[in-house]
Amino acid sequence: MNPSDTMEDPTSLQHREMTTDAVFPELVVLIAEIEQACADAGRADLAGQLALRRARVAEPDVAVVVAGDYKAGKSSLVNALVGADICPVDEDVATAVPTLVRYAPEPVVLVRREPDGDEGAPEPEPVPVDSLASYASERANPGNRERLRNVEVGIPAPILRDGLVLVDTPGVGGLVSAQTVATLASLSMAQAALFVSDATQEYTGPELEFLSAARQVCPAVLPVLTKVDLAPAWTKIRELDQGWLERGGLIADIIPVSSALSFHGRARRRTDLEGESGLAPLIARLHQVLHEGRLLVAADAVAEIHNVVGQLAAPVTAERDALWNPSPVIADLELAEDRGRRLASESAEWQMLLDDGLSDLEDEVVVEVTNRMRIVQRESERTIMKTDPAAKWDEFEAELGRQVSTVMAAIASMLLEGAQQVAETIAEHFADHEALIAPTLHERDPALSAASILAEASAGSGAGSAAKVQWRGVLLEAGWSGLEGLAAIGSILTFTSISLFNPFALAIGVFIGGKSLHQARSREVQRRREQAVEAVTRYLDDATRATDREWRASLRRLRRELRRSYQDRADALHRSARESLAAAQRTLVADAAGRQARLDELASGLARLHALDGRADEIATELTAGAAGTVE
Numbered sequence: 001m002n003p004s005d006t007m008e009d010p011t012s013l014q015h016r017e018m019t020t021d022a023v024f025p026e027l028v029v030l031i032a033e034i035e036q037a038c039a040d041a042g043r044a045d046l047a048g049q050l051a052l053r054r055a056r057v058a059e060p061d062v063a064v065v066v067a068g069d070y071k072a073g074k075s076s077l078v079n080a081l082v083g084a085d086i087c088p089v090d091e092d093v094a095t096a097v098p099t100l101v102r103y104a105p106e107p108v109v110l111v112r113r114e115p116d117g118d119e120g121a122p123e124p125e126p127v128p129v130d131s132l133a134s135y136a137s138e139r140a141n142p143g144n145r146e147r148l149r150n151v152e153v154g155i156p157a158p159i160l161r162d163g164l165v166l167v168d169t170p171g172v173g174g175l176v177s178a179q180t181v182a183t184l185a186s187l188s189m190a191q192a193a194l195f196v197s198d199a200t201q202e203y204t205g206p207e208l209e210f211l212s213a214a215r216q217v218c219p220a221v222l223p224v225l226t227k228v229d230l231a232p233a234w235t236k237i238r239e240l241d242q243g244w245l246e247r248g249g250l251i252a253d254i255i256p257v258s259s260a261l262s263f264h265g266r267a268r269r270r271t272d273l274e275g276e277s278g279l280a281p282l283i284a285r286l287h288q289v290l291h292e293g294r295l296l297v298a299a300d301a302v303a304e305i306h307n308v309v310g311q312l313a314a315p316v317t318a319e320r321d322a323l324w325n326p327s328p329v330i331a332d333l334e335l336a337e338d339r340g341r342r343l344a345s346e347s348a349e350w351q352m353l354l355d356d357g358l359s360d361l362e363d364e365v366v367v368e369v370t371n372r373m374r375i376v377q378r379e380s381e382r383t384i385m386k387t388d389p390a391a392k393w394d395e396f397e398a399e400l401g402r403q404v405s406t407v408m409a410a411i412a413s414m415l416l417e418g419a420q421q422v423a424e425t426i427a428e429h430f431a432d433h434e435a436l437i438a439p440t441l442h443e444r445d446p447a448l449s450a451a452s453i454l455a456e457a458s459a460g461s462g463a464g465s466a467a468k469v470q471w472r473g474v475l476l477e478a479g480w481s482g483l484e485g486l487a488a489i490g491s492i493l494t495f496t497s498i499s500l501f502n503p504f505a506l507a508i509g510v511f512i513g514g515k516s517l518h519q520a521r522s523r524e525v526q527r528r529r530e531q532a533v534e535a536v537t538r539y540l541d542d543a544t545r546a547t548d549r550e551w552r553a554s555l556r557r558l559r560r561e562l563r564r565s566y567q568d569r570a571d572a573l574h575r576s577a578r579e580s581l582a583a584a585q586r587t588l589v590a591d592a593a594g595r596q597a598r599l600d601e602l603a604s605g606l607a608r609l610h611a612l613d614g615r616a617d618e619i620a621t622e623l624t625a626g627a628a629g630t631v632e
Contacts, residue, residue, distance in 0.1 A: 002362065027298055027619050028058050034305060034359055034612055037312060045572050046308050057301050061102070062293030064286065065167045065187050067214070068196035073226030073259060077196055078168045080259035080279060081286075082157035085264060086132070087168045097150055099132075099168040103161050104154025112149045124152065159283060164290050191293040192220035194282075198227040199234035199256070203244045215250060220292075222252060222285060228278065229258040255282045298623055305616040311438040311576040313609045315583040318604040322584035330588075333581040336437050340577030343433050344570040350429050351563070356626060357425060358559050361418035365551060368414060372407040373540050376400070379538045388525050389532035400536065404543055419558055426566055438576045441613045 031054040033500050038047035064073045075087035078101060087099055109132050110124040127134075160166070167190070179522065187193050193214055197207060228234040238254050245252060257278040265273030274280075299613065322329040342348060380400055389396065591600065 022199065024057060024294065024298060027301060028054055030612065030615050030619065031057065031301065031305065034308060034312075037609070037612070038308065041312055041337070043312065043572075043575075045568070045575065046311060049568075049572070050304070050308060051300050053304050056297055060163045060294050061165050061299040062163050062290050063100075063165045063167055063190040064192045064289060065169060065190045065218075066194045066196060067169050067187070067210070068256070069204075072134065072196045072198050074196045075168050076259035077194070077224065077226055077257065078166050080257070080262040080277070081159055081166060081283070082155055082505055083159075084155055086153055086155060086159065097170065100150055100152045101157075101166045101168065102152065102154055103157065103163075105156055106154070107156070108154040109445040110152040110154075113422065149485060159286070162290055163294065164286060187214055187218040190218055191296075192217045192222060192286075192289040195223050196226055197241070199225050199231035199237050200227065202237050202240040208244055208248060211245070211250060212248060220289060222282075222289075223250075223254045225254050225256045226259060226281065228394070229261050252615045255285065257282055295623055299620070302616050302620045302623065304356040306440045307434065307438075309609050309613045310434075310440040311572065313441055313606060314438040315580040316602055316605050316609070318580035319583035319587060320599060320606070323590065323599055325600075326584065326587050330581070330584050333577070333584050337574075337581045339433060340437050340570075340574035343437075344567070344574040348570065350426050350566055350570070353425055353429060353557065354422065354562055354566075357418075357422035358555055361415070362552070362555060364418070365411060365414060366548075369411060369544060369547060371409065373544055376403045377405065377536065377540055379403070381533055384529050384532045384536070388426050389528050393532075396532075400539070404540070408547060411547065411551060416555060422558075423562065426562065430566065430569060435575060437573050438580075441610055452465060551594065 031050050035047045035050045035054065038044070038050065066078055068074050078087050078099075079085055082101060093581075107125050107129045109129050111127055113125045132151065153603055195207075195211055195214065197203060211221065211223075223241070225234065225238050225241065231237065234256060238256055242254055245254070255278065258276070261273050262277035262279050265271065265277060309573075318329060318333055343350070380396075381402075383396065387396075
């Protein structure tokens with residue numbers, strides 16, 4: 001990788017000129033001011049919470065997964081977009097593990113290894129930049145023997161400067177392999193997917209199946225047609241593919257590109273070739289995706305501001321109201337404090353919702369895996385008993401692998417959906433308590449809510465995408481983060497060391513003589529059938545055990561992260577309720593002469609908080625306008 005290859009080019013400059021983020025510095029400043037207000041009030045817990053939010057707003061990561069079959073041109077497309085030879089693209093090289101390409105002032109490569117058991121992921125290891133292919137390619141790292149979760153590449157590419165992260169995925173092997181599930185899992189936490197196919201043939205059945213599955217888990221799927229410079233009839237292929245998309249309900253224009261023309265244009269400084277490469281429309285669409293992703297981060301931050309300001313205002317409001325009429329105020333606050341105390345206790349209702357929800361999900365997954373594996377076992381045995389396994393073993397083995405991959409895809413989807421339901425249930429439960437313990441300063445305009453901004457920003461991505469973004473946000477805020485969070489669910493298919501060996505590899509003796517030969521052959525066929533059934537049983541048992549180990553580890557991580565996040569949130573609410581009650585109780589011994597002075601002081605403090613809250617509403621108004629502009 002040569003840093004000088006990431007030179008400024010017309011398409012990258014276009015991307016930078018289109019970037020409109022004037023409101024975000026304003027939001028960062030506002031969050032910092034509220035952090036200081038939290039610190040002044042002695043609420044380091046809320047200040048720390050906002051500090052993390054501020055970091056996300058200042059440098060949001062918006063992941064776009066580049067998916068497609070082997071040799072479709074994914075890695076070449078990533079290289080063309082960033083303007084450098086990052087991902088290996090030799091004819092005999094395939095990507096072995098996901099490669100995350102993000103912005104960095106200087107080129108850097110980090111490798112992240114799979115954790116051992118249920119332990120947290122090890123710290124990333126820096127490796128020499130020129131050794132990337134030794135980790136990311138199938139040739140140098142066959143079957144991911146290095147046990148890498150992903151490889152991360154930092155490069156000073158202009159297109160990545162505002163937070164875009166491109167994820168080059170392993171070829172999905174006919175789109176029915178183990179890599180398919182891992183790719184779909186990463187899509188579940190991405191803002192968009194580039195689905196790459198080449199211009200030499202129209203979509204295959206497996207490609208259409210993958211597209212259909214991707215639409216269910218990713219807010220936006222952008223089809224890209226590569227290698228148009230090598231296929232004179234590419235316009236016909238695009239027309240056929242577009243028809244398949246429309247019949248499948250995916251309304252998205254296919255973007256034709258030539259990575260080779262882009263590189264030739266850069267190398268020769270020929271803008272005409274770069275224009276013919278087709279990258280400019282794709283970069284413009286990526287900018288739109290980036291803008292949408294940044295809007296979502298900002299919308300979440302605005303909602304958090306309202307929540308935190310409400311908690312800061314709660315004790316001030318309580319003291320003010322108690323100075324006027326202490327008895328009913330204190331009675332209400334005692335109830336709120338009791339509610340907060342119960343919310344923060346180990347026996348809280350949300351704790352039971354979490355445990356019961358994940359336990360139910362665990363039971364459902366066990367039943368689903370068992371039933372689906374039994375079906376695969378029965379179908380395999382029926383097939384074996386109808387044929388001589390030795391005659392078509394390669395074909396049978398490939399089909400069995402596809403069936404097991406289908407089971408794993410269903411389990412991954414089940415885990416994602418179950419995680420969504422549990423996270424949503426707990427989030428709704430907390431929202432009810434927050435509204436009673438530390439309500440926001442005033443009723444929010446529904447059009448300025450985070451949900452509305454999410455819906456506006458996602459409106460162009462297809463029905464249901466806003467809901468997907470919202471529940472993904474719930475999990476992300478719980479610490480179940482991005483490609484390194486739910487992508488762990490994709491690891492349920494990392495049992496690549498499990499192989500269905502050919503039980504007929506040994507030479508079979510030849511029997512001579514009429515009837516004896518026929519009987520001997522019949523006995524040999526029966527013996528091979530028995531061997532085949534035994535091999536299938538061992539394979540399915542091994543696959544089930546590996547699957548069980550991985551999905552249980554994923555659920556444990558999910559339980560731990562949700563519990564930690566919501567316990568912190570419950571503790572903060574309890575503290576807000578406790579301080580509100582204490583502030584109100586202090587008024588019972590307040591000096592009558594100083595009452596008015598204290599009321600004036602409290603009014604001034606509330607006015608400052610209202611001003612901060614109002615500025616958040618102004619930003620929400622701008623975000624709503626920006627979201628609507630994105631759709632237009």
